[in-house]
Amino acid sequence: MRNSMQSGVDILSRQLNSPLEKIQDSLLEEKEIELYIKRDDMIHPEISGxxxxxxxxxxxxxxxxxxxxxxxxxxxxxxxxxxxxxxxxxxxxxxxxxxxxxxxxxxxxxxxxxxxxxxxxxxxxxxxxxxxxxxxxxxxxxxxxxxxxxxxxxxSNAFALPGVKELVDEIDVDFDIICAACGTGGTVAGICAGLKTGQKAWGFPALKGGSFIYNEVDRLLKEAKLPSSGNLELFTEFHFGGYAKYKVELIEFINAFKVKHGIPLDPVYTGKMMFGLYENIKKDMLPKGSVVVAVHTGGLQGIDGFNERYGALIE
Ligand SMILES: Cc1ncc(COP(=O)(O)O)c(C=O)c1O
CATH class of the missing domain: 3.40.50.1100 (Rossmann fold)
Structure with missing residues (x-):
């Protein structure tokens, strides 16, 4: 894997403080949106995101x-x-x-x-x-x-949620929306547990029919004895045909994003989230002046397997 911040047993007890990077982009300027990426892909070379x-x-x-x-x-x-x-x-x-x-x-x-x-x-x-x-x-x-x-x-179980919540606690900008890709719903559930009043979570399911995640989030929060959150919105239309499926526009987006911002995205989760977020920004779904954090949940190890299956699509 590409990046390494820390390694070894010491990260069990320490706050990880993965970097928060600001994205500069003409679309964001035009729409007056401040966008940050929480680089959890940089936590550890192998146990990432x-x-x-x-x-x-x-x-x-x-x-x-x-x-x-x-x-x-x-x-x-x-x-x-x-x-x-x-x-x-x-x-x-x-x-x-x-x-x-x-x-x-x-x-x-x-x-x-x-x-x-x-x-x-x-x-x-x-x-x-x-x-x-x-x-x-x-x-x-x-x-x-x-x-x-x-x-x-x-x-994804009750023990997963406090760990994910810690990533929200690390963020030192006053954000309005925090975005994450969803599979089982554990990540977005942990994120919901860390929201402050007025903040919202946007979830982007990577698989078809992702609205079951609303129930999963409630179930996991209950199991973890954390207050349930009404501040989650799921955008279920960015699955690109289903889990590990893709369309050319997704691949083009991921490759262009890497060239422009130097940040690799994976085609199964984070690429779909970022694509969906950009579509929502284009459609003016966020008021001007909004501050958004997108969580880079890792998954970059999957690029090799994806390229092996489909041809070398991701650069
Ligand atoms: C890279 C990546 N991002 C996001 C997710 C979604 O997380 P969750 O299953 O907690 O919804 C997963 C896997 O499940 C993942 O591997």
Missing amino acids: NKWRKMKYNVIEARQSGFDKILTFGGAYSNHIYAAAASGKAFGLQTIGVIRGEETLPLNPTLNFAKSAGMELKHVSRSEYRNKHTDEFVSKLREEFGDFYLVPEGG
Whole structure:
């Protein structure tokens, strides 16, 4: 991965303070919008973005409860699987990744990394994977692997939210809107937990039919015993055909954004969020003078796998 701010165990106890970069752009000038990017992609070379934020209190909880093993779930290109494997390596925990779909060899760049970081990979069929959180399935996994600390798919559980909230607390500009890409909803739920009066969260689901995230956010906030937030708005039209699907205009946007601002975006999450935010700005959905923060939730490891599947689209 591209950038590294800190590494090692010390980041478990420290505030990360990822950089906040101001974006200069003629559209933003014309619309009188101040836009900042919270560069969580720079947190750690391998445990980047929302993944580190969501893993932090899970790792602490696993250790405090005496576990030496984490088991989690994900697709074959999952940013979460990549980060969970790296967390295990960095913090001395064994990791097991239950992967959706049969194994294909050679392993793609994500799984290859996970394996080299020491993660044990267990491939299950797509139909088995659907039962991943049932007691029966988890008991079978315990029979096979012994006791483990379970982290759900995407790392989204009650322990994920306080870690994500910390990123909002780090922001030292008085913003009106904070934006994030959504998959399972854990990240935007943690962001909602950090909002002050008058501030809003905008979520951009990366998959089709993303309005289920409203319920997920409520459920996660309740589970984490955090006050529910009515300040979330989801923009569900920027999925580009679905999870890990793309259209040429998205690829052009991502490549142009990197050339113009020197900031890489991934095609599965952050590219879609930034594209959607720019569309909303073009449509005058924000009053002049608004201050906006877009969270760069990482995901850059996925570019290699994406380019391998679709041709070298992302520069
Ligand atoms: C890079 C990136 N951004 C955003 C998200 C969305 O996070 P969440 O699943 O918490 O909604 C994910 C993954 O899930 C991700 O990998």
